[in-house]
Amino acid sequence: MSPAxxxxxxxxxxxxxxxxxxxxxxxxxxxxxAALTEITPLWQAGLRSAVAGxxxxxxxxxxxxxxxxxxxxxxxxxxxxxxxxxxxxxIFVGLQFTSASRMVVxxxxxxxxxxxxxxxxxxxEALSRRQWAGLLLAFGAVAFAFAEGFxxxxxxxxxxxxxxxxxxAVLWGGTTLAIRATRLGAAPAEKTLLYQLGVSxxxxxxxxxxxxxAPPASVxxxxxxxxxxxxxxxxxxxYLAWFWLVRHYAATRLAVFTxxxxxxxxxxxxLLLGEGISARLVLALGALAAGIVLVNRR
Numbered sequence: 533m534s535p536a537x538x539x540x541x542x543x544x545x546x547x548x549x550x551x552x553x554x555x556x557x558x559x560x561x562x563x564x565x566a567a568l569t570e571i572t573p574l575w576q577a578g579l580r581s582a583v584a585g586x587x588x589x590x591x592x593x594x595x596x597x598x599x600x601x602x603x604x605x606x607x608x609x610x611x612x613x614x615x616x617x618x619x620x621x622x623i624f625v626g627l628q629f630t631s632a633s634r635m636v637v638x639x640x641x642x643x644x645x646x647x648x649x650x651x652x653x654x655x656x657e658a659l660s661r662r663q664w665a666g667l668l669l670a671f672g673a674v675a676f677a678f679a680e681g682f683x684x685x686x687x688x689x690x691x692x693x694x695x696x697x698x699x700x701a702v703l704w705g706g707t708t709l710a711i712r713a714t715r716l717g718a719a720p721a722e723k724t725l726l727y728q729l730g731v732s733x734x735x736x737x738x739x740x741x742x743x744x745x746a747p748p749a750s751v752x753x754x755x756x757x758x759x760x761x762x763x764x765x766x767x768x769x770x771y772l773a774w775f776w777l778v779r780h781y782a783a784t785r786l787a788v789f790t791x792x793x794x795x796x797x798x799x800x801x802x803l804l805l806g807e808g809i810s811a812r813l814v815l816a817l818g819a820l821a822a823g824i825v826l827v828n829r830r
Contacts, residue, residue: 539781542789542828546781550789553770557790558797560766561636565627567758572745573624578736580759581617584767585729591772592722599723608714609724612707613731619703621736622696630693636794637678638697643667643787645705650784653713657784659827666826669819670791677795677816708783711775721776729767788827795820 542550567576592599626635647667651658659667707728711717716724740747748755777786798813 542781542785546777546786547789549773549777550786551792553774554790554793555796556766556770557793558795558799560762561794561797563758563761563766564624567755567762568624568627570752570755571748571759572740573628574621574736574740574743574745575747576759576762577617577620577624578733578740580763580767581620581729581733581736583759583763584771585726585733587764587768588722588726588729588772591768592720592726595722597720597722599720599726603719604715605719605723605727608710608716609719609727610731611714612710612716612724613728614735615703615707615710616728617732617735617739619700619707620732621739622700622703626693626696626700628693629689630697631690634678634690634694635697635700636797637675638694639701639704640671640674640791640794641698641701642704642708643671643784643790645702646708646787647784649705649709650712653709654782657782659784662829663784663827666823666828667788668823669826670788670823673816673819673823674791674794676819677798677813679812705787708778708787711778712783717779719779721772721779724775724779725771728771785828788824792820792824 539546564576571579589599591597623635623639644667647659647664711724716727795813795817799817
């Protein structure tokens with residue numbers, strides 16, 4: 533899709549899809565952390581990509597989406613897949629050394645990477661001062677919501693997990709930029725996602741074997757549920773929706789919405805686990821909404 537046909541503003545359908553994705557991603561962070569008690573991080577990430585990749589291939593076959601046509605997207609697809617694999621390797625390994633709340637704050641530096649890089653790819657997506665203020669306000673809302681957990685020490689090697697969180701943010705932003713800067717940006721969403729799932733499945737499973745990680749000896753119903761949610765609902769369904777959005781809408785407008793993901797995670801914990809909705813969360817949600825409006829207001 534050319535820049536001329538890509539929509540620069542988000543319509544109600546895009547906003548609904550974005551909020552649905554962010555809600556699922558917020559719950560996914562909890563599922564990934566919980567599953568680490570039964571499966572090692574690299575095997576979890578690699579097998580998740582493999583299962584989701586098979587589902588994308590079947591979905592594409594059923595819908596008649598061409599995946600093998602030569603459209604010049606191979607180079608961009610391999611690059612995006614390697615970045616995608618490295619991102620999740622950083623997240624899953626980093627969660628062993630730092631808390632989920634700290635990881636969340638560092639991962640969601642990603643919209644800044646997209647905002648800084650997109651003007652070099654599409655000049656029309658450069659943020660104005662007002663939009664930069666909105667992005668900073670939205671990120672500040674996330675940092676404020678997680679401030680208590682962020683300040684609590686987790687382990688002596690917490691700095692290593694934090695560093696991996698920052699690396700994951702750069703890699704996530706880099707993946708979005710790679711898609712938009714190459715012919716992958718004009719490919720079907722199914723093909724874009726399959727590149728990333730296929731390459732990351734191979735890379736992560738190979739990394740798991742190289743690192744000496746043992747695959748799970750047995751699969752409990754608990755692990756099956758946690759893993760199934762990550763593979764089917766998140767890696768297949770929500771990522772397919774996300775790459776469709778990246779193909780049709782301005783990346784900088786999409787990126788700021790991802791900052792709602794960690795707050796949705798807190799909100800889901802409050803509603804599903806009875807953890808209570810604090811005044812801090814309410815204030816953070818209000819600031820986040822204000823920031824998103826500043827970035828996306830016409």
